[in-house]
Amino acid sequence: MRAFWIVLDSAGIGKAPDAAQFGDEGSNTWKTCYDSGKLNIPNMEKLGIYHIDDMGYGNQDQAAEGCYGRLYESSQGKDTTIGHWEMAGVISPKPFPVYPNGFPEEVLAEFEKQTGRKVLCNKPYSGTDVIRDYGKEHMETGALIVYTSADSVFQIAAHEEVVPIETLYEYCKIARKILMGDHAVARVIARPFIGEYPNFTRTDRRHDFSLVPPKPTILDQLKAAGKDVIGVGKIYDIFAGQGLTETTPNHGNAKNMEKVFEIQKKDFDGLCYINLVDFDMMYGHRRDIPGYTNALNEFDEALGTFLANMRDDDVLFITADHGCDPGYRGTDHTREAVPLLGYSKAWKQGINIGTRDTYADIAATIGELFQIDYTGDGSSFADKLR
Incomplete structure (x- = not known):
């Protein structure tokens, strides 16, 4: 069948x-x-x-x-x-954790330590708006755009010419290992984008790193x-x-x-x-x-x-x-x-x-x-x- x-x-x-x-x-x-x-x-x-x-x-x-x-x-x-x-x-029966005020400092500090890159934003944000507002600074500094939403997600946006796609996926795997226990979000999401400021566009190479059921x-x-x-x-x-x-x-x-x-x-x-x-x-x-x-x-x-x-x-x-x-x-x-x-x-x-x-x-x-x-x-x- x-x-x-x-x-x-x-x-x-x-x-x-x-x-x-x-x-x-x-x-x-x-x-x-x-x-x-x-x-x-x-x-x-x-x-x-x-x-x-x-x-x-x-x-x-x-x-x-x-x-x-x-x-x-x-x-x-x-x-x-x-x-x-x-x-x-x-x-x-229990909801995944959400972060309406952004992720706590101990999470971001460990993420920055393991990736060697600073973090921008750390707020709930629209995916298209966040690259418009932080994309230029990201390209100038190499810092990663980290944001969330009303969902239980840790999203990392990066320009494909600044952070190669496989490197972005590695950063997501690092975040996935950090975000366990009390901070076990449902998904860590790679959000790659391309283009020149202010005309950035997201690509279809998004990848989600979920918890195991x-x-x-x-x-x-x-x-x-x-x-x-x-x-x-x-x-x-x-x-x-x-x-x-x-x-x-x-x-x-x-x-x-x-x-x-x-x-x-x-x-x-x-x-x-x-x-x-x-x-x-x-x-x-x-x-x-x-x-x-x-x-x-x-x-x-x-x-x-x-x-x-x-x-x-x-x-x-x-x-x-x-x-x-x-x-x-x-x-x-x-x-x-x-x-x-x-x-x-x-x-x-x-x-x-x-x-x-x-x-x-x-x-x-x-x-x-x-x-x-x-x-x-x-x-x-x-x-x-x-």
């Missing part, structure tokens, strides 16, 4: 029951795109996106051909790592059972390489989907797990409603190609890891419920799996579909599909 699992990074559907606790009451990424009047997603409509519980808008007259449902997040966070870990079967995920368990586990996009980074047998790094939504089309032509037995990060990185954080909406439209067109290429026993799941409402205040992730769409020619059509309490139910379901001894969090809904 081949399973394809596509994560539309940050494509939440609002109405999380605990949104107010995260300061995100009223956020709804999908509804913001719908309200633009430009959302055109016939393939996801066909699968059942607007039949999901409590959507309350969109075309609900068309009969759904897939399975569909709404997932709440049980973990205490709204970042990429926590969201993916949970959907892979690891609920995180605290217990085996569905990826580990599939691999242990002898299955293929193929990561596309940021999956390798998010899971620190754990549980994968093959990986392709992130090159943007369109190229990632082209890679998926290549994989569809191959024979394998297992899971292909895909993260499409442009929704979040390029449009959500930048609060670009037209861009986000168009990205959903482009994915839906690619989905049409994917569906046409599915084999009789192939399985598809589409979901998200959190929200990042481009119409909401601020520039951070938003606590939202996420959609789940599923399809296989071997399943019943039009199955509403309802509202589920945890993303981890996806992992449990995949474990049952592959008939492995799944030991992670969550409950399977496989019995509803057959």
